[in-house]
Amino acid sequence: MKITNVSNVQVAQEDNVKEQFALDVLTGLCSTPKNISAKYFYDDKGSELFQKITSHKDYYPTRTEFEILDSIKDELPKVVGEKEIDLVELGAGDGHKTELVIQGFLNAGVIVNFYPIDISEKAMHLLKKNITAHKNLKIHGIVAEYFQGLRYARTLSTNKQIVLVLGSNIGNFNPAQSQGFLRQLRKTINKSDYALIGFDLKKNIDTLLSAYNDSAGITRDFNLNLLNRMNQELDANFDVSSFEHFGTYNPILGAMESYLISKKDQTVFIGELERTFEFNEMEAIHLEYSFKFLKKDINFLCEHSAFEVVEHFSDKNDYFVDTLWKAI
Numbered sequence: 001m002k003i004t005n006v007s008n009v010q011v012a013q014e015d016n017v018k019e020q021f022a023l024d025v026l027t028g029l030c031s032t033p034k035n036i037s038a039k040y041f042y043d044d045k046g047s048e049l050f051q052k053i054t055s056h057k058d059y060y061p062t063r064t065e066f067e068i069l070d071s072i073k074d075e076l077p078k079v080v081g082e083k084e085i086d087l088v089e090l091g092a093g094d095g096h097k098t099e100l101v102i103q104g105f106l107n108a109g110v111i112v113n114f115y116p117i118d119i120s121e122k123a124m125h126l127l128k129k130n131i132t133a134h135k136n137l138k139i140h141g142i143v144a145e146y147f148q149g150l151r152y153a154r155t156l157s158t159n160k161q162i163v164l165v166l167g168s169n170i171g172n173f174n175p176a177q178s179q180g181f182l183r184q185l186r187k188t189i190n191k192s193d194y195a196l197i198g199f200d201l202k203k204n205i206d207t208l209l210s211a212y213n214d215s216a217g218i219t220r221d222f223n224l225n226l227l228n229r230m231n232q233e234l235d236a237n238f239d240v241s242s243f244e245h246f247g248t249y250n251p252i253l254g255a256m257e258s259y260l261i262s263k264k265d266q267t268v269f270i271g272e273l274e275r276t277f278e279f280n281e282m283e284a285i286h287l288e289y290s291f292k293f294l295k296k297d298i299n300f301l302c303e304h305s306a307f308e309v310v311e312h313f314s315d316k317n318d319y320f321v322d323t324l325w326k327a328i
């Protein structure tokens with residue numbers, strides 16, 4: 001498997017990644033309420049912790065999507081009807097569910113070129129272990145932001161594309177951002193290319209709350225790790241033990257929300273920004289939204305981004321949908 005780190009093609013660009021992180025932290029911590037973008041969760045430690053979350057019994061999304069993909073893997077090659085395809089995955093993570101999709105195509109005799117894209121290089125190494133080698137499978141991992149990676153993949157890709165956005169990554173965007181993301185996706189691919197997108201559905205709130213506050217505390221560690229990352233990469237002096245994780249469901253937004261809450265009044269210095277930030281006792285830093293959907297929301301997003309629904313695939317509990325769209 002080849003891995004290209006698009007953001008590290010030149011050392012100067014590596015500095016840009018750190019500068020962007022510092023700038024986003026500055027903007028986020030100067031906002032009211034304070035916030036930090038969820039994309040910064042995924043340093044090496046964050047990617048490892050996320051992998052642990054996905055196999056915890058309280059976290060239903062991964063095993064549910066696994067069940068769906070396992071049940072449709074033999075159907076997808078028939079629907080797509082190509083002899084060779086390019087599978088491009090945005091935010092691929094450890095790829096263990098994608099392995100099912102790839103196996104489905106390979107079993108049907110289809111040649112597969114797989115371009116996993118992830119902002120985390122660690123994710124790419126975790127993925128490498130989960131994808132079984134095959135003579136008809138070529139893998140080219142791309143370490144990059146979603147669209148930077150997709151544009152790069154398109155310079156290499158010559159076949160019909162299926163763009164995978166699994167794990168309800170789309171749920172990290174608010175409804176307006178999701179539309180923007182999907183429209184940009186549609187603009188970047190060709191007519192008749194496909195998208196297979198995972199959407200987590202609205203459901204019983206207790207089920208949601210336990211998934212995002214797992215009993216082993218892995219989600220807590222995952223969120224607190226963002227403070228460790230700032231300590232390491234931005235020369236900050238967060239006392240991690242004086243913040244706590246809080247995950248809750250907002251029924252008006254229809255989203256799970258993750259926060260870090262300051263346990264006391266405190267001052268933090270961030271060396272890279274050469275400034276201090278004040279946190280009041282019980283003040284929250286917003287980290288992540290995980291929007292939940294109704295099937296009608298999915299149809300709306302599809303109609304408004306120039307795709308047509310080929311089929312929605314769901315699980316026995318109707319917890320999650322992987323929907324196959326065709327670009328029109």
Ligand SMILES: C[S@@+](CC[C@H](N)C(=O)[O-])C[C@H]1O[C@@H](n2cnc3c(N)ncnc32)[C@H](O)[C@@H]1O
Pocket residue numbers: 038039042047050054062090091092093094095097117118119120123144145146147165166167168169
């Ligand atoms: C919630 S995990 C899901 C991983 C995988 N899709 C799954 O279903 O298990 C999100 C993944 O997207 C990656 N990611 C987050 N923001 C990204 C961005 N802006 N560009 C590229 N990758 C991103 C993270 O590094 C992480 O591996």
